[in-house]
Amino acid sequence: MGKRILVQRRGRGGSVFRNPGWKRVAPARYLEYNAEEFKNKVLVGYVKELVHEPGRGTPLAIVQFEDGREMVMIPPEGLAVGQKIYYGAKAPIVLGSIIEVGSAPEGTIISNVEIRPGDGGKLARSSGAYALILAHSNGKTLIQLPSKKVKEVDSNARATVGMVAAGGRTEKPFLKAGKKYHWSRAKSFKYPTVRGKAMSAYAHPAGGGHHPKGLTPAPRNAPPGRKVGHIAARRTGRKKGASKTSK
Template structure:
């Protein structure tokens, strides 16, 4: 009888697969609009803080009305910098404005989908979004992936590009460094491929060569020890090119 596979152990919720969230500083989100008010608010970057499991640093912002919150730091931000929050804020790096007040072609980050959701788009290190057009339905922005989406005109966004854009340029020289990074994110590392295991340890294991030996598509009702691979896949294999593309 084989052992329980990785997906079974992960679903049980043991500390091995649980992220160390108690070490994290705070969520990076904008305050509610009721607390910000309608007038342009002035604040200062009190401190730049490293947040475990986050690629970019956090900026602790103190406002003149006593409000404090954390925002993702951008390229060029420094401690003591003045930031303005509101529709009349100047178009400078680090300032927070509604997307409807930001000109087309401006680079922004930490963009809200709807007001008061705290920020949903362009939050990873080095990422940004670009304002494409303003329409009655909302503001169209282009994401780093190249896709476009429409957000509410009253949604907030920060001017600039998320800091730590060169994070991926530095290689991991030791496996231990990669291990502790993945541990902070609650991910298992290193991971052994199923085809490299013995038949008792994984459904795809065993055999003379590294091949699954059986269809990799399984149903949703498959037992836990067999539910690996493409679960309830509608299609599999390479995507067929359309006739128009071939022509």
């Protein structure tokens, strides 16, 4: 009798694979978008607390605004407890300010960038990440993403001035398997994982035998117990124009 392979267990959604959402602090989003308020007022807030959220690579900043509202944001590098931040399209371009990308000069370093006004922030949110404002044109702004790809966003979209805190996090080695295990638990990863090829034949379609074993590509509609290895090959057969190997 065979054994349920990893993709089957993951799909079933047991406790190992379930997201531990009860450990989360709060969604890191900007205040609910009010175009009139954002364009005409500059709110002043203070960083009340910097907290750690399990499973997230960056800290979180809890900001209290002068009108009593609270916001949880992804802090830029250098933000401190008690520091004053500004929120508004006409806010000064200083560290931590939440501004309109269209009002920032070219070359400004920003993070947690919205694609459309009101989506709460979608781009450059991981530790040490930042985007660069390149140009403004016809209500759109060109920014360079951490991947160096250039993307166009709405000029009314919001962003935070500065690069995301906790840069260099990935440069520190784990050193111990236990640390990797607890990190994986916080992010709902399965750790450790074993290669199917290293298993016995009963445990995995690629298992068994002492010689290299290649699997034919699994179709896109294959059941979870079969859907392993190469999924839905893009093409098959000999490439056109490929030279024939001489025997």
